[in-house]
Amino acid sequence: MKPEISRHRPYPAADVPGWDFETDIVVIGFGAAGACAAIEAAQAGAAVMLFERNSGSGGASALSGGEIYIGGGTDAQKAAGFDDTPQAMAAYLKLAGGPCADEAKCDLYAAGALDHYAWLKAQGVPYRGNYLPGKVIEPVDDSTLIWSGSEAAAPFCDQAEPAPRGHVIQHQGWGGGRPLVDILEARAREHGVDVVVDARAVALVREGERIVGAVMRIDNTNRFVRAHKGVVLATGGFVMNEDMRRRYCPETFRIADPIGDKDDGSGIELGVGAGGDAIHMEQFFTTCPWTIPESHAKGVFVNTAGQRFINEDCYHGRVSRTAIDQPGGKVYLLLDSAHFDQPPDFARVSIAGTGATWEEVEAELELPAGTLSATMAFYNAHAREGRDLLFGKRAPILTPLDQAPFVALELNFQSSYFSFFTLGGLRTSVHGEVLDRAGQPIAGLYAAGRCTSGLPAWGHGYSSGLSLADSTFFGRRAGRNAAA
Amino acid sequence: MKPEISRHRPYPAADVPGWDFETDIVVIGFGAAGACAAIEAAQAGAAVMLFERNSGSGGASALSGGEIYIGGGTDAQKAAGFDDTPQAMAAYLKLAGGPCADEAKCDLYAAGALDHYAWLKAQGVPYRGNYLPGKVIEPVDDSTLIWSGSEAAAPFCDQAEPAPRGHVIQHQGWGGGRPLVDILEARAREHGVDVVVDARAVALVREGERIVGAVMRIDNTNRFVRAHKGVVLATGGFVMNEDMRRRYCPETFRIADPIGDKDDGSGIELGVGAGGDAIHMEQFFTTCPWTIPESHAKGVFVNTAGQRFINEDCYHGRVSRTAIDQPGGKVYLLLDSAHFDQPPDFARVSIAGTGATWEEVEAELELPAGTLSATMAFYNAHAREGRDLLFGKRAPILTPLDQAPFVALELNFQSSYFSFFTLGGLRTSVHGEVLDRAGQPIAGLYAAGRCTSGLPAWGHGYSSGLSLADSTFFGRRAGRNAAA
Numbered sequence: 007m008k009p010e011i012s013r014h015r016p017y018p019a020a021d022v023p024g025w026d027f028e029t030d031i032v033v034i035g036f037g038a039a040g041a042c043a044a045i046e047a048a049q050a051g052a053a054v055m056l057f058e059r060n061s062g063s064g065g066a067s068a069l070s071g072g073e074i075y076i077g078g079g080t081d082a083q084k085a086a087g088f089d090d091t092p093q094a095m096a097a098y099l100k101l102a103g104g105p106c107a108d109e110a111k112c113d114l115y116a117a118g119a120l121d122h123y124a125w126l127k128a129q130g131v132p133y134r135g136n137y138l139p140g141k142v143i144e145p146v147d148d149s150t151l152i153w154s155g156s157e158a159a160a161p162f163c164d165q166a167e168p169a170p171r172g173h174v175i176q177h178q179g180w181g182g183g184r185p186l187v188d189i190l191e192a193r194a195r196e197h198g199v200d201v202v203v204d205a206r207a208v209a210l211v212r213e214g215e216r217i218v219g220a221v222m223r224i225d226n227t228n229r230f231v232r233a234h235k236g237v238v239l240a241t242g243g244f245v246m247n248e249d250m251r252r253r254y255c256p257e258t259f260r261i262a263d264p265i266g267d268k269d270d271g272s273g274i275e276l277g278v279g280a281g282g283d284a285i286h287m288e289q290f291f292t293t294c295p296w297t298i299p300e301s302h303a304k305g306v307f308v309n310t311a312g313q314r315f316i317n318e319d320c321y322h323g324r325v326s327r328t329a330i331d332q333p334g335g336k337v338y339l340l341l342d343s344a345h346f347d348q349p350p351d352f353a354r355v356s357i358a359g360t361g362a363t364w365e366e367v368e369a370e371l372e373l374p375a376g377t378l379s380a381t382m383a384f385y386n387a388h389a390r391e392g393r394d395l396l397f398g399k400r401a402p403i404l405t406p407l408d409q410a411p412f413v414a415l416e417l418n419f420q421s422s423y424f425s426f427f428t429l430g431g432l433r434t435s436v437h438g439e440v441l442d443r444a445g446q447p448i449a450g451l452y453a454a455g456r457c458t459s460g461l462p463a464w465g466h467g468y469s470s471g472l473s474l475a476d477s478t479f480f481g482r483r484a485g486r487n488a489a490a
Numbered sequence: 491m492k493p494e495i496s497r498h499r500p501y502p503a504a505d506v507p508g509w510d511f512e513t514d515i516v517v518i519g520f521g522a523a524g525a526c527a528a529i530e531a532a533q534a535g536a537a538v539m540l541f542e543r544n545s546g547s548g549g550a551s552a553l554s555g556g557e558i559y560i561g562g563g564t565d566a567q568k569a570a571g572f573d574d575t576p577q578a579m580a581a582y583l584k585l586a587g588g589p590c591a592d593e594a595k596c597d598l599y600a601a602g603a604l605d606h607y608a609w610l611k612a613q614g615v616p617y618r619g620n621y622l623p624g625k626v627i628e629p630v631d632d633s634t635l636i637w638s639g640s641e642a643a644a645p646f647c648d649q650a651e652p653a654p655r656g657h658v659i660q661h662q663g664w665g666g667g668r669p670l671v672d673i674l675e676a677r678a679r680e681h682g683v684d685v686v687v688d689a690r691a692v693a694l695v696r697e698g699e700r701i702v703g704a705v706m707r708i709d710n711t712n713r714f715v716r717a718h719k720g721v722v723l724a725t726g727g728f729v730m731n732e733d734m735r736r737r738y739c740p741e742t743f744r745i746a747d748p749i750g751d752k753d754d755g756s757g758i759e760l761g762v763g764a765g766g767d768a769i770h771m772e773q774f775f776t777t778c779p780w781t782i783p784e785s786h787a788k789g790v791f792v793n794t795a796g797q798r799f800i801n802e803d804c805y806h807g808r809v810s811r812t813a814i815d816q817p818g819g820k821v822y823l824l825l826d827s828a829h830f831d832q833p834p835d836f837a838r839v840s841i842a843g844t845g846a847t848w849e850e851v852e853a854e855l856e857l858p859a860g861t862l863s864a865t866m867a868f869y870n871a872h873a874r875e876g877r878d879l880l881f882g883k884r885a886p887i888l889t890p891l892d893q894a895p896f897v898a899l900e901l902n903f904q905s906s907y908f909s910f911f912t913l914g915g916l917r918t919s920v921h922g923e924v925l926d927r928a929g930q931p932i933a934g935l936y937a938a939g940r941c942t943s944g945l946p947a948w949g950h951g952y953s954s955g956l957s958l959a960d961s962t963f964f965g966r967r968a969g970r971n972a973a974a
Contacts, residue, residue, distance in 0.1 A: 012928070013928075014765065014926060014927050014928050015765065105740035105741055105743065105744075106740055249929075253767065253769040253770070253917065254769060254770075254771075256589035256590055256770075257589055259589065260589075275927060278927065279765075279927065281498065281499065281763075283737065285737040285738060286737070286738075286740070286772075287738075287771070287772075288770075288771075288772040311797075311798070311880045311881075313795075313797045314795070331815070374872075374879035374880065376868050376871075377868070377879075377880070380864055380868070384860050384861070384864070387860075388858075395858035395861075396795045396858070396861070397795075433737065442498060443498050443759060443762065443763065444496070444497075444498050445733075
C-alpha cells in the first residue's frame with residue numbers, strides 16, 4: 007500500500023512512481039517572497055520551477071501597497087534631509103519585534119537594506135525618490151518615501167533615532183503591490199524560471215533526511231516534482247484557515263475581516279510536517295484604516311471605561327492592535343470640530359455620540375459620568391501646555407480638542423473594518439533554512455514570507471512595509487542559499 | 491547507520507536492537523496525571539510501567555495545594571447550601587477557557603465531575619466535607635470547599651450561576667498536593683503498576699503509523715520499552731524550558747518566577763515529533779499571591795497611568811494575569827488604613843507610596859496629578875453608593891477606601907513574586923488521544939496534564955484546581971482508553 011499523500015508528512019521518495027518534473031529548485035507560491043527566491047536561485051545558475059495555486063502571480067503581496075521598509079541612508083532619505091543609519095534601523099526593528107524579535111534577522115536586514123534597495127531598483131522597481139511628509143497609508147501620487155511606522159512617536163522615538171523608511175514603488179494611486187509583483191515576475195521569467203500556475207502543493211517528498219521534492223496537484227492529478235537542490239516554501243500565512251486560527255491564533259475571532267489571498271497556512275503545515283518548528287503563531291497584524299489621517303492622530307482613543315490606552319500618534323496598526331486588546335468589544339475615537347472628517351464608507355465607523363461638551367458626548371455613549379469627560383479634561387489641560395503625561399504624544403499632533411461640537415466615532419471590532427492577517431509561522435535561519443524543533447536546518451527545505459516568522463513578528467510592532475521587506479530580502483536569501 | 495535517538499522524531503521499531511522491557515501501557519511522568527492514567531490502565535487489566543525522571547513521584551502536582559475544581563452538586567456544596575449544577579459549571583468552564591476553550595472537554599468534565607469526585611474518594615483521598623467561606627488561597631486547616639475562581643465576581647457571576655468549587659484534600663497546612671500524589675501512588679502500586687524512577691524519556695518508538703514504545707534513559711543507558719497498547723505522556727508543561735518559552739510563550743519573560751518541577755516540555759516535544767499538534771502555546775498562568783486576601787480585593791489596582799483595569803474581586807490569577815498586560819512593568823495596589831496588612835516577605839511587594847490623601851500618594855509615586863487621585867475619587871464616590879460602574883465589583887468587597895493614611899504597594903513584574911507556568915500543549919481528544927495536525931488520533935499515543943492544552947487553556951481564566959481537575963480526570967480517561 008502506498009503512503010498517503012499529506013501536507014502533514016513528507017512522502018517517501020522511494021514510493022514516488024516516477025518524477026513528472028525534475029529541476030534544481032522548486033519554489034511554491036508566487037507572491038513577492040517566491041518571486042525573489044526564484045530570481046536569485048535562477049541567477050545563481052539553478053534550474054527553477056515556480057508553482058502557484060492561483061492562475062497567476064500575486065498572492066497577498068499583490069494586494070498590498072507595494073511599500074517596502076528600507077533605511078540606513080537611502081537616496082530618498084538623504085534628499086529629504088534624514089540621516090538614517092543601519093544602527094538606528096536595527097534598534098527600531100528590534101523594538102518593532104518586541105517579545106518576538108529575531109535579533110539576527112533585524113541586524114542582518116538593517117545592515118543589508120541599502121544593498122537590497124539597490125537590488126530592487128536593478129530589477130526595475132521604479133522609485134521617484136521624493137519624500138511625502140505627513141501621515142499617509144500610501145501615497146495617492148507616485149511619491150517614494152513616507153513615514154510608515156511608529157518611529158517618530160513615543161516610546162519608539164526615545165529609543166531609536168527616527169526616520170521615515172516606507173519606500174513605495176512609483177505608480178499612481180493605491181495598490182503598488184500588483185506592479186511590484188509584475189516586475190519581479192518579468193525578471194523571474196527572463197531568468198528562465200519555469201512558472202506553473204493552477205498548481206497546489208499537497209506534499210513534500212523526503213529521501214532519508216533530505217527534502218527532495220514536492221507533490222503538486224495539477225489538473226486534478228498528483229505530479230511528482232524532483233528538486234535536486236531544494237524546495238522553497240513561500241505560500242503566505244494562515245489568515246484564511248479558520249481551523250488553524252482557532253488552534254493557534256484565537257484572538258483573531260474578536261475581529262471580522264481577514265485580508266489575504268489564498269493564505270491557508272499550507273506552507274506552514276508542509277514545513278511542520280517535515281519536522282519544522284512553527285513559532286509565535288498567536289501573533290497577528292490588524293488595523294482599522296480609519297485611524298491613519300493626521301487629523302485623527304490628533305484625536306483621542308478611549309475604551310469603554312473612558313480610558314486612553316495608547317499614544318494615538320503611533321502607527322495605525324499599533325493603535326488598532328492595542329485597541330483590540332481593550333475589553334468591551336469596541337473603542338471610541340474622540341474628535342472635535344477642528345479635527346473631524348467624515349469616515350470613508352469602507353471603514354464602517356459610526357458616529358456614536360455628539361455633544362456641545364464632552365460631558366454630553368459621554369452621556370450619549372452611556373458611559374458613567376466622570377469617565378470620558380475627565381479623561382478629556384485631563385488631556386486638554388496638559389495638551390494646552392504641550393504635554394501628554396500618560397503616553398508621551400507630542401506637538402503638533404498633540405493639540406487640545408476643545409472646539410465644539412464634539413464627536414465620538416465607534417470602532418466596533420466586529421462591525422467596523424478591522425482587517426487582519428497572521429504573523430506567526432515557520433522558524434527559519436537568516437539563510438532561509440527551515441529549522442527543526444531542535445534548531446537545526448532541515449536539509450533541502452527553505453521558506454520565506456508570511457509562512458515564516460520574520461521581521462514583522464509582533465502584532466503590536468508592525469509597520470507598513472515590514473512584511474514585504476522580510477519577504478523580498480529573506481526570499482532572496484532563501485533562493486540563493488537553496489541554489490548554492 | 492542507526493537512526494538518531496531524538497525527542498523530535500519517533501525511533502523506528504525496526505531499528506530497535508531488542509526490547510529491554512515489554513508491557514501493555516507505558517506512562518511517562520509520575521505527577522497526578524500519570525498516576526491516574528496508570529491506575530485506570532492497570533484496573534482495566536493492562537500491565538503498566540510508569541517512568542519518572544525524578545527519584546520519586548510528584549511533579550508539579552506535588553508542589554500544588556492539592557485542590558481540585560469539582561462541582562455540579564457535591565456533598566460539600568450541598569451541605570453549605572450551594573445548589574450547583576453541571577450546567578452552571580459547564581458555563582463557567584467555557585468562560586474560563588475564553589478564546590481557547592475546548593467546549594467538548596468542558597461539557598464532559600462538568601457532566602462527569604461528581605463521578606470523578608466519588609472516584610477520588612474511593613482511591614482514598616480524604617475530604618472533611620465542610621465549607622470555608624471567604625477568600626483563601628488554600629485552607630490552613632483541613633477544610634474542603636473554598637471559592638477558588640472568579641465565579642462570584644463580575645463578569646462571570648452574570649453569565650454563570652456561581653458556586654464555590656475548589657475541593658481540597660483533608661490535611662493540615664498548605665501543600666496538599668504531596669499527600670494527594672502519595673495516595674494516588676499507593677493505589678497505583680497496589681494495582682501492580684511497575685514504577686521506574688530516574689528514567690527519562692528520550693524518544694518514542696514507532697512501527698508503521700503506530701507508537702509502540704519509548705526509549706528511556708536509565709543509568710546512562712538507553713532502554714527500549716515496548717508498549718503493546720499505548721504510551722501516555724504526562725510530563726508537564728514547559729515552564730522550565732527557556733528556549734521553548736522564547737519561541738512559543740515570550741510574554742513570560744516579562745515576569746521572573748517560573749514554578750514547576752522538571753517541566754521542560756519534553757512530552758510536548760515527543761508528541762509533536764510524532765506528528766502531534768501543540769496548541770495555545772502562548773498561554774500561561776501567573777499570580778502574585780499577595781493579591782488574595784479579602785482585604786486586598788477591597789483595594790484598587792491601578793497601572794502606571796493611574797487607571798483601574800480589573801474587578802479586583804476576581805480570582806487572584808486573573809487579576810495578576812491582567813496586571814501583566816499593563817504597560818510600565820508594574821502595577822500598584824491601593825489600600826487605606828482600614829484594609830492594609832503587611833505584605834508577606836515572599837511576595838516581595840514594596841510600599842511605594844503613602845499619604846494622608848490620595849493626592850499625596852499620587853505625588854509620592856510620581857504619577858501625574860489628577861490620575862490616581864481622580865481614579866480614587868471616582869471609585870470612592872460610587873463605592874459609597876454601592877456601585878462600581880467600570881468593572882462591576884460588588885458589596886461587601888466594594889467599599890470606599892477613605893480611611894487615611896493611604897498606601898500604594900508596588901507589584902513589579904520582575905522583582906515581586908509573580909509565579910507562572912505554561913498552559914499550552916498537545917491537542918488531545920476527550921479520550922486522551924494525541925491528535926495530529928489534521929485532527930486525527932495518533933495510534934498508540936495518549937497524553938494528559940500540562941503537556942496538553944486542557945481545561946485551564948486560557949491564562950486570564952485560570953481558577954485554582956482547574957489544572958489538577960484536568961490532569962486527574964483526563965489522565966484517567968487516557969489510561970482507560972489506552973488500555974481498552
